[in-house]
Amino acid sequence: MDNMYSYDYQFRLIVVGDSTVGKSSLLRSFCDGVFSQDPDPTVGVDFNVRIVEVKPGVKVKLQLWDTAGQERFRSITRAYYRNSVGVLLIYDTTNYVSFTHVTSWLNEARAQIQPYHSVFLLVGTKIDRESERQVTTEEGKAFADFHNISFIETSSKSSLYVQEAFTMIAREIYDMLTEGRIHVQSGWDGVKTGPKSANSNQSQPIEIAQNVQPRRNGCCSS
Amino acid sequence: IIFCARGPSNSPLACCWAFTTSRRSTSINQNLNGKTQQEILYQCQIFRCENQDAIYRILLSFSNAFRRTTNNPPSNARRTTSLISHAIQATVSQLQQQTSLNGSQSSATQQQMFDGAIKFRCFFDIKEENIDSKGNLTFNSVSRPEKNVFNLRKNHRKSVNVILQQIRGTPMNIDRCFGLLLAQGRNVRASDMQLLDLETMGKADDNRSYVVKGYWNPLSRAFKDLIHLNEETPKGARVFLTVGLDIVINGISEPVRFLIEAKARIIETGRSSDTASQDIGDTIWSSFKKVTQFTEEFDMIVKQVSPTSSHPDQIYEVVSLESKTEAERRSKLQRLSSTTRTNKTTGDDDESDEMIISGFGHVSKECDADVLNNWNEILMKWRKNYSERPSGLQNLVRKGVPEALRGEVWQLLAGSVTNEKEMIDTYRLLLTKESSSDRIIINDLNRTFPAHEYFKEQGGIGQESLYKLSRAYSVRDDEVGYCQGVSFVIATILIHMPEEQAFMLLCKLMEDERYLLREMYKANFENLQMKFYQLNCLIEEHLPDIYAHFYDLKVECHMFASQWFLTLFTAKFPLYLVFRIMDIFLYEVF
Numbered sequence: 001m002d003n004m005y006s007y008d009y010q011f012r013l014i015v016v017g018d019s020t021v022g023k024s025s026l027l028r029s030f031c032d033g034v035f036s037q038d039p040d041p042t043v044g045v046d047f048n049v050r051i052v053e054v055k056p057g058v059k060v061k062l063q064l065w066d067t068a069g070q071e072r073f074r075s076i077t078r079a080y081y082r083n084s085v086g087v088l089l090i091y092d093t094t095n096y097v098s099f100t101h102v103t104s105w106l107n108e109a110r111a112q113i114q115p116y117h118s119v120f121l122l123v124g125t126k127i128d129r130e131s132e133r134q135v136t137t138e139e140g141k142a143f144a145d146f147h148n149i150s151f152i153e154t155s156s157k158s159s160l161y162v163q164e165a166f167t168m169i170a171r172e173i174y175d176m177l178t179e180g181r182i183h184v185q186s187g188w189d190g191v192k193t194g195p196k197s198a199n200s201n202q203s204q205p206i207e208i209a210q211n212v213q214p215r216r217n218g219c220c221s222s
Numbered sequence: 223i224i225f226c227a228r229g230p231s232n233s234p235l236a237c238c239w240a241f242t243t244s245r246r247s248t249s250i251n252q253n254l255n256g257k258t259q260q261e262i263l264y265q266c267q268i269f270r271c272e273n274q275d276a277i278y279r280i281l282l283s284f285s286n287a288f289r290r291t292t293n294n295p296p297s298n299a300r301r302t303t304s305l306i307s308h309a310i311q312a313t314v315s316q317l318q319q320q321t322s323l324n325g326s327q328s329s330a331t332q333q334q335m336f337d338g339a340i341k342f343r344c345f346f347d348i349k350e351e352n353i354d355s356k357g358n359l360t361f362n363s364v365s366r367p368e369k370n371v372f373n374l375r376k377n378h379r380k381s382v383n384v385i386l387q388q389i390r391g392t393p394m395n396i397d398r399c400f401g402l403l404l405a406q407g408r409n410v411r412a413s414d415m416q417l418l419d420l421e422t423m424g425k426a427d428d429n430r431s432y433v434v435k436g437y438w439n440p441l442s443r444a445f446k447d448l449i450h451l452n453e454e455t456p457k458g459a460r461v462f463l464t465v466g467l468d469i470v471i472n473g474i475s476e477p478v479r480f481l482i483e484a485k486a487r488i489i490e491t492g493r494s495s496d497t498a499s500q501d502i503g504d505t506i507w508s509s510f511k512k513v514t515q516f517t518e519e520f521d522m523i524v525k526q527v528s529p530t531s532s533h534p535d536q537i538y539e540v541v542s543l544e545s546k547t548e549a550e551r552r553s554k555l556q557r558l559s560s561t562t563r564t565n566k567t568t569g570d571d572d573e574s575d576e577m578i579i580s581g582f583g584h585v586s587k588e589c590d591a592d593v594l595n596n597w598n599e600i601l602m603k604w605r606k607n608y609s610e611r612p613s614g615l616q617n618l619v620r621k622g623v624p625e626a627l628r629g630e631v632w633q634l635l636a637g638s639v640t641n642e643k644e645m646i647d648t649y650r651l652l653l654t655k656e657s658s659s660d661r662i663i664i665n666d667l668n669r670t671f672p673a674h675e676y677f678k679e680q681g682g683i684g685q686e687s688l689y690k691l692s693r694a695y696s697v698r699d700d701e702v703g704y705c706q707g708v709s710f711v712i713a714t715i716l717i718h719m720p721e722e723q724a725f726m727l728l729c730k731l732m733e734d735e736r737y738l739l740r741e742m743y744k745a746n747f748e749n750l751q752m753k754f755y756q757l758n759c760l761i762e763e764h765l766p767d768i769y770a771h772f773y774d775l776k777v778e779c780h781m782f783a784s785q786w787f788l789t790l791f792t793a794k795f796p797l798y799l800v801f802r803i804m805d806i807f808l809y810e811v812f
Binding site for chain 1: 407447449450453455456457459460461579580662665666668669672703705706707709710745746747750780781782784785788789793794
């Protein structure tokens with residue numbers, strides 16, 4: 001039963017940001033460990049999956065929705081926010097304009113995701129091109145702090161902090177789940193229980209790792 | 223040694239070889255004829271040996287011995303060396319004859335002729351530092367779950383061992399190793415390669431092979447950029463690594479670089495117990511299992527050149543050097559793109575992790591004379607009356623339009639050749655206007671068909687046409703503007719016709735009620751959703767197994783098919799297929 005396809009939870013994440021900031025490259029680097037200089041532009045949406053361990057013994061399947069950066073595709077991508085528990089807001093550290101657009105991506109995501117709760121992560125890309133940098137780490141950090149979200153800078157080309165970025169957001173979601181601030185709900189695909197745990201506790205909302213915290217009764221209230 | 227020769231093949235003397243050690247060289251008549259050899263027997267050593275391989279080895283050691291003597295007058299030494307070389311070459315060609323059943327060519331002629339084909343075999347291994355129970359430091363070969371995949375442990379110091387052995391052709395003498403390099407990935411640029419510290423290099427005891435050992439410490443600063451090679455590899459994934467071997471060969475002025483491509487899986491060490499047990503499992507099994515060595519073969523072609531003043535020792539120049547892996551990949555790509563075998567799927571999925579670059583694949587321009595005749599007949603009728611499709615056309619289109627005729631046939635199928643002058647004027651006018659999508663169009667230029675010769679050069683003529691066309695249409699159609707995906711359709715057309723004609727065909731595709739592609743690109747993408755629905759129904763009807771499987775996994779069409787439709791299937795398939803789809807689409811519509 002405990003094979004490589006089994007997992008405890010499934011989190012659905014959406015990756016958004018301007019065109020050519022490197023959304024698809026980040027996902028390829030994370031899911032396949034490869035990098036290509038000029039990948040096809042994503043038209044509409046694309047889809048990736050990878051299982052990560054958020055803590056020893058707890059496996060989470062990340063369903064990752066890659067979206068087109070072109071403005072006109074927002075009517076398609078908008079539909080994917082609702083069922084996402086996490087949003088990766090991507091900008092290119094060598095392109096200041098892409099950074100200024102993060103606010104609008106954040107606002108759109110917040111508006112679409114309501115009433116569900118979700119976790120945001122601000123991701124700066126292409127830090128291997130240090131000489132071309134236009135957005136400083138401090139600026140990124142300040143923006144994230146102001147909006148009270150997490151922040152990380154990555155390079156898909158040299159695979160720097162790519163792993164960390166996804167683990168970071170997955171852990172954050174998992175923590176909120178164990179704290180009862182996010183829960184599995186029918187009719188919402190943001191978080192689902194995996195086949196492994198679904199066998200043991202069929203219809204209960206969530207069974208959180210037994211040794212950490214007592215289960216909160218309040219978690220079904222909303 | 224002033225004389226060295228061997229009996230010609232296909233003669234009773236084929237197993238004989240001889241040389242003389244006499245120093246009174248001036249009086250001796252050098253003749254390669256076996257009869258003469260017997261006449262001057264008192265000066266000569268003649269050997270008989272049935273094993274050609276052994277002769278090869280003995281002659282090779284002579285050759286090497288001579289190269290090492292430096293106190294000889296250079297001209298003499300070189301002449302002797304070349305005599306021995308000829309003898310070795312003859313041996314090698316006999317060896318080849320023994321192995322190849324259809325070796326009908328007389329090796330006597332080969333003996334005189336220089337063919338520059340040379341083959342090297344290379345053994346490659348990675349060893350890792352281990353501390354055994356007694357506290358001793360040893361390097362052991364790492365385990366390999368598959369023949370070409372190395373299991374590497376994170377942060378462990380490693381030794382990279384390469385053995386190079388010539389197995390065919392004029393013997394080349396390896397002088398030294400100039401450098402051993404490592405890179406993550408494959409098809410790497412020279413600048414991405416990292417030099418390893420050389421531990422040892424030199425000829426093996428049997429003198430037939432050259433051994434190079436390098437030292438790789440993943441933790442040292444020099445290797446900090448090779449992240450994929452020292453970070454746990456995701457489950458089921460493999461990372462590529464490339465090892466470069468720069469070899470200095472006598473007679474070739476520049477070092478020759480041999481590139482070996484392998485895969486690796488990086489494992490975090492001692493992190494969880496199951497990885498450890500897996501390691502033990504691997505070790506136990508490897509001692510029972512006969513582990514085949516990782517080998518690679520290189521085909522090198524050299525040509526003889528005359529020495530220049532800057533390179534007085536130059537005898538050969540390398541024309542090409544290709545590893546078996548590269549050669550196989552090349553032929554696979556050709557096979558994949560050959561138009562004749564569209565139904566044949568390649569059996570092994572070894573390359574399934576390959577990233578597909580849009581615009582790849584070769585399209586054959588060749589065409590059967592019969593097929594061409596049929597097309598000619600049809601085109602004659604058609605050119606007289608554009609409005610009516612000649613009978614028998616459907617059959618021909620379904621078999622694929624010959625590449626040479628595609629430009630014309632596509633335009634005829636779409637009926638885009640009407641109002642030519644007016645449309646060209648429109649196009650030129652549109653080019654003068656500004657487009658609000660300029661930035662995004664430019665962003666897509668490098669990403670559209672980068673694998674195709676015409677479009678791969680940044681700022682090249684192909685990209686320029688693509689830019690102008692994308693821009694002109696975005697101005698023409700206010701509502702649709704420029705939609706990502708359309709650049710692939712434009713590029714497909716541009717391969718076959720000049721810009722103006724391509725613009726006319728694009729307008730037909732977008733606006734003509736038969737095709738009406740613009741509906742699909744409209745802002746709400748409702749038309750695209752409808753296509754997903756249709757695709758889903760078609761899968762259910764025609765591929766019930768896949769439908770059931772997708773249903774179980776909750777895979778829905780919108781997760782994978784938007785690029786298919788929005789690029790008209792042009793981005794993810796080899797070009798011969800892309801063009802066939804376009805043939806059929808233009809004839810039959812969606």
